[in-house]
Amino acid sequence: MYFLRMFINRVTILLVISNIILSCDKEYHSSGSELLLSSALKSKSFVAPVYSFQGKVNYFQTDGLPLLQLGKIYLPGLGTTEANITAKFALSQNPVFGNYTQNREDNVDENLVPVIDEKETVTQVYLEIPFFNNTDDKDGDGVIDALDLDPEDRDSDTDGDGISDYNETNNNLNPLSDDSDGDGILDDVDQDNKTYEHENRVYEIDSIYGNPNAHFDLKVYELKYFLSQYDPATDFEKNSRFFSNTDYFENGFFGETLHDGPYQLNFEELRFNNKEDDPETEDVDERETIGTRLTPRIRVPLDKTFFQKKILDLEGETFLSNDDNFSKHLRGLIIKAENFDDDLYMLLDISNAIIRIEYDYDQVLDNNGTANDTSDDTTEKKSKNFLLSFGLNFNTIKNNNINAQVDQEILASQSNKPSQNIYLSGNGLFSTLRLFEEEGQGDQVLDKIRSNQWVINEANLVLYIDQDKYNPLKKSLFPDRLYLYKYEYGAPITDFSIDNTINNTEKNRNKSIYGGILELDALDMPYRYKFRITDHVNRLIKKDSTNVTLGLVPSNGINIINNRRAETVGQDFINYPTTAILNPRGVILHGSESEDSPEGGLKFEIFYTEY
Numbered sequence: 001m002y003f004l005r006m007f008i009n010r011v012t013i014l015l016v017i018s019n020i021i022l023s024c025d026k027e028y029h030s031s032g033s034e035l036l037l038s039s040a041l042k043s044k045s046f047v048a049p050v051y052s053f054q055g056k057v058n059y060f061q062t063d064g065l066p067l068l069q070l071g072k073i074y075l076p077g078l079g080t081t082e083a084n085i086t087a088k089f090a091l092s093q094n095p096v097f098g099n100y101t102q103n104r105e106d107n108v109d110e111n112l113v114p115v116i117d118e119k120e121t122v123t124q125v126y127l128e129i130p131f132f133n134n135t136d137d138k139d140g141d142g143v144i145d146a147l148d149l150d151p152e153d154r155d156s157d158t159d160g161d162g163i164s165d166y167n168e169t170n171n172n173l174n175p176l177s178d179d180s181d182g183d184g185i186l187d188d189v190d191q192d193n194k195t196y197e198h199e200n201r202v203y204e205i206d207s208i209y210g211n212p213n214a215h216f217d218l219k220v221y222e223l224k225y226f227l228s229q230y231d232p233a234t235d236f237e238k239n240s241r242f243f244s245n246t247d248y249f250e251n252g253f254f255g256e257t258l259h260d261g262p263y264q265l266n267f268e269e270l271r272f273n274n275k276e277d278d279p280e281t282e283d284v285d286e287r288e289t290i291g292t293r294l295t296p297r298i299r300v301p302l303d304k305t306f307f308q309k310k311i312l313d314l315e316g317e318t319f320l321s322n323d324d325n326f327s328k329h330l331r332g333l334i335i336k337a338e339n340f341d342d343d344l345y346m347l348l349d350i351s352n353a354i355i356r357i358e359y360d361y362d363q364v365l366d367n368n369g370t371a372n373d374t375s376d377d378t379t380e381k382k383s384k385n386f387l388l389s390f391g392l393n394f395n396t397i398k399n400n401n402i403n404a405q406v407d408q409e410i411l412a413s414q415s416n417k418p419s420q421n422i423y424l425s426g427n428g429l430f431s432t433l434r435l436f437e438e439e440g441q442g443d444q445v446l447d448k449i450r451s452n453q454w455v456i457n458e459a460n461l462v463l464y465i466d467q468d469k470y471n472p473l474k475k476s477l478f479p480d481r482l483y484l485y486k487y488e489y490g491a492p493i494t495d496f497s498i499d500n501t502i503n504n505t506e507k508n509r510n511k512s513i514y515g516g517i518l519e520l521d522a523l524d525m526p527y528r529y530k531f532r533i534t535d536h537v538n539r540l541i542k543k544d545s546t547n548v549t550l551g552l553v554p555s556n557g558i559n560i561i562n563n564r565r566a567e568t569v570g571q572d573f574i575n576y577p578t579t580a581i582l583n584p585r586g587v588i589l590h591g592s593e594s595e596d597s598p599e600g601g602l603k604f605e606i607f608y609t610e611y
Contacts, residue, residue, distance in 0.1 A: 043607065044610055045608070048436055049436060049437060049445060050436075051592045052431050053434070054423060055429070055430045055569075056568065056569045058569060059428075060565070060567075060581055061243055061576075063242040063394040066560070067348060067582060068347075068350040068393060069085075069348070070085055070337050072343060074343055075477060076477070077403050077470075077588050078423060078425045078429065080402070081397060081398070083395050083398075085334070085350070086246075086248060086395075088223070088227045088331060088392045089327070089332060089333075090390065091322075091388065095320060095386065097312055097361065098361035100118065101315070105117050113371055114372060118363070119361060120312050122304040124304060124357075125302040125307045125358070126299050126355070127220060127299070127333070127355055128297050128298065128355075130294075131205050131206070131295070132347060132348075134206045134507075136507075141165035141166040141169060143176065144204055162187075205267050207346065208345075208346055209344075209345040209476070210345050214342040214343065215262060216337050217261065217262055218336075219257070219335075220257075221333065221336070222254060222306070222330075223248060223254065223334050224253045224331060225248045226327065227242075242394035243565075244397040245396070246394065247396045247398075254334055259301065270292075271293055272290070272292040273287055273289060276383070311357065347582065354387045354389055355388035357386040359383070360381045360382065362379040362381065364377045364379055414570060419431070420590075420593045420594050421590065421594065422588070422590070422602070423589075424553060424588075425554065425587075426556075427586070430551060433484075433549070433552060434547075435547060436547060446547065449541055454541075454606075455609040456538050456608050457534075458532065458534050459536070459606045461602075461604050462529075462603040462604075462605065463529045463530070463602055464602075465478070465527060465529075469588045479555060480555075481554075482516040483552070483561065483577055484533070485551050486551070487549045490551075490576070492561060493536045495531070495534065496561075514532060517529065528599075537606065556580075557582075558579070561577055561578070563576060563577055563578065564577075564581060589602070
């Protein structure tokens with residue numbers, strides 16, 4: 001029986017296997033097999049129509065910016081830009097000069113011990129506007145990346161003295177010098193580096209264009225126009241707006257001249273010794289040690305008599321009781337730069353600008369045992385600083401376009417004629433671009449693409465620099481980046497918004513997929529800018545968005561894309577990107593009607609897969 005059961009089981013298994021084999025269709029079904037064949041998927045490219053139109057703004061809003069501009073710069077083919085500054089002050093409520101209020105000094109309260117008249121006297125007044133400094137230090141070793149031997153290794157030894165940058169910084173040595181205190185003994189064997197604190201710290205100055213050694217005249221005037229925070233034309237319900245064409249100096253709203261003299265920029269750290277010696281440290285004279293270090297900045301003396309009269313002499317008066325009263329009393333400054341011997345244009349850190357008022361006052365050293373009688377008090381002179389910060393401020397910017405071709409392109413664009421060249425600059429030249437619009441065909445190009453059911457892999461907008469316009473080419477003249485946006489709304493396109501790429505090693509290189517970054521050719525010359533607008537194009541094809549006009553401007557950084565109001569040459573008010581206002585550089589590109597571009601001018605190329 002056992003062998004019989006074994007035989008039956010084996011026969012059953014063989015029958016099942018035979019059934020499975022016979023039930024399989026040896027002729028494979030052909031349905032859908034072409035999806036696996038490379039010959040059925042064809043990758044192609046299509047050069048779509050795009051037209052450029054030249055634009056220009058007459059003036060733009062310049063108040064409330066994170067920086068202010070000062071100087072003069074000429075851009076080949078784009079003209080000259082000049083910028084001056086107007087600013088009001090911000091005052092703390094009821095400031096006290098010396099140790100006591102003016103009320104105490106006047107001894108009007110018989111219940112209080114009388115105090116002396118402190119005789120506060122202005123000794124110096126300075127206008128200070130810091131430069132922007134690049135302080136990037138990725139490895140945290142105390143050496144900025146621009147000067148670091150290896151910016152990503154804190155144990156690197158930039159000065160080659162055998163001590164790492166990190167250890168030198170922590171031990172108060174100079175990681176950029178093998179002899180920090182300059183006594184002839186190298187740091188690795190020197191046992192006394194106390195004098196190193198007298199050495200300048202090193203800064204990399206940012207946002208200075210043109211010749212940093214240029215000479216010019218710097219002038220500072222009293223402003224006689226009241227800068228109201230709120231607009232009287234709106235019953236003071238909205239903030240006031242100040243535009244680049246507002247020039248209170250030319251309109252006669254200036255008073256006393258507070259400074260007028262030749263000037264040249266100084267990029268060194270400013271160091272000042274302590275003014276007083278501490279009697280409790282007999283072995284150290286603090287007057288020989290550094291008490292104040294200031295980053296590089298514009299620093300010029302102002303008329304001290306003016307500030308004595310306008311501020312210190314009015315201690316306790318209603319003029320200084322609040323910011324509004326003070327603004328009506330001392331309305332601000334006009335800062336002008338003129339008579340340059342070479343181009344020099346500065347972006348300045350206005351948020352940290354100050355007026356530094358240095359003054360002396362009397363302090364009681366000994367009352368000789370007569371607290372209620374100040375006539376026999378022994379006094380000594382003490383020194384203090386009073387700082388005025390800047391409040392509301394704006395730029396006056398003047399443009400002198402010397403290229404008649406620019407005006408011709410603007411007139412042609414106003415008649416709906418595409419441009420041969422695209423002129424972009426921070427002084428108000430911009431371009432608008434229209435995608436997919438064949439002349440007289442409306443959206444037929446888009447409709448054709450939709451009917452083809454292409455799968456869009458990538459869409460690029462490429463703009464080529466007109467290199468023939470520059471001789472020689474200077475990379476410093478060109479915007480490092482351009483910004484492409486929805487013109488009518490002043491809003492970014494979706495490719496900008498969804499691009500989350502980050503670059504921590506290079507400045508202004510985030511959102512690298514979206515692009516707009518200056519590219520160089522094989523000769524290391526400025527060549528082109530390219531935007532990847534794949535998502536924008538896909539949305540147009542899927543009818544998820546409308547085919548809006550795009551705007552193109554220079555960019556000073558993709559983190560400053562909020563808008564300011566501006567008036568175009570057609571007297572239309574538009575939302576103009578702040579990033580364009582803050583970039584003094586410019587570029588000439590081949591437009592859609594260019595006749596001499598080796599690359600065919602402006603190019604809009606779509607890469608797709610066709611089934």
